[in-house]
Amino acid sequence: MDLSLARLRMLRELHRRGTITAAAAGLHYTASAVSQQLAQLERDVGTRLFERRGRRVQLTDLGIVLAEHAEEILAAVERATQALEEAGGSVTAKITAGVWASVASGLLPDALTTLAAAHPGILVRTTELAPESTAAAVLDGTLDLSFVLDYSNYPMTWDRGLERAVIGVERIHAAVPAGAVPAASVTLAELSEHPWIIAPARSHFGHAARLAFQSAGLRPRIDHELEEQATAMAMVAAGLGVTLVSDLGLALRPPGVDIVALGDALTRTVSLAYRTNSAGRAALLLVVEAIRTAAANNGLGTDIRTGPTMHRDSDPPTET
Template structure:
């Protein structure tokens, strides 16, 4: 019997999520792809591992037994990877990172350039995801680490199996059409009557900004609901409304936009999240150090670990 680590990860996620659709979403595959791989796993084992109960899938006794071993096997693989890295004089590793636009444009280029100069054997691949999805992809093994956000008004729920290391602290600023708001500073309440361009309430950013506005006594009048910060800023530049933008997001700034500081700024922390079992992995620590240095060079440095 030859067991695929890839299929064991799918089995583990199916056990956690309860449905093939939910497992596929968390692993960023189609439901049909996960179903095919799980069916192949049954053929590999030569025994029935699943039973369908309506829309849910229940593991058989053998399925539960294999899931328990899958946790041990996948953990052992990660520990072996760490030990091999620690035993090498020059670390060689391939890591996959979860990113979003402002991190990918504002931090990653300088961090990876410095990393390549110091540790050429470490390769980092990036995958752009919504910020609210990256932590789950780290937990299930799809990513080695990811960037995650916590807003001062809206901290992100946390999984105790993951570790966060804060690498940057940012302010949110008002992004307004040129000449519409006096430069300098502005209270958030002065933006209450302007049309807003904002991500949907299910996104972490969209929810955090709505909460900040509500705490200042108003509900933002959303004229344009868009998910991408670059798109929102382009619409601001066209005079269609106002939005908020972080320090890292300023790298996406188009013409026609004024950036105005908020009198009582909304803050957010950018952290790197990784599995607790990977804490000793040298390649991961080298990446964290490089990203911290890149953030510090931009005046956004922070070094506080969050358990």
């Protein structure tokens, strides 16, 4: 019997998530592609692994047995990979990481340059994903580790198969057109007369922002929904509204935008997620440490500093 690791991974995800559609979404495939591969797995083993229940596919008893063994097989492959990486005199490995714009620009250049100098055998490859998708991509084996976010008013739910290394805590600031807010700090209520440029509600950032509005008893006018902080600030520079921006996002600030301390307490914790089975993987931990050091060097601590912060258009863009 020749078992494909990729097909076993699909079987495992079906067992975890319950439907082919959910498994396909977690693995970043189409549902039809997953169905075809699972059908081939059934032919490979020569026995029924699935049965139809209306429009749903359910694992048979033998399917459940194989899915449980798939967990063990995939974990064993991960342990074998780790052992091979550490068998030589120096750590050699390829690490795949999930990122998004602000962490890629604010942390990765310093971290990867330092890592390459100290550990040239570790090769890091990055993939840009929405922050909401990165943890699932780690869990299903697509990535080795990824950046993830927890907002102070909207913490994420952690899967028991994931470990987390905290990188730092970001403050959330108001980004306004130059000269629009003369004070050193501003509240969401004081900005309520302005149109807003905010991430969509389906995103963690957008949902956290809407929860903050709700807590302040506000129903702001949202004119533009944009994922990226850099794009939102470009709209602010054009005078089209105000937005929220994180510490790492400050490096992306264009001319024509003032950054003003937000009176409403809103922060987010930046962490790296990796599989529990990888917790002892030396190469992965070296990558985590390099990123954590880069974050500290760029002023991103694990405790929020007190006191207002304000960057006017006349100030150079600053990472804090």
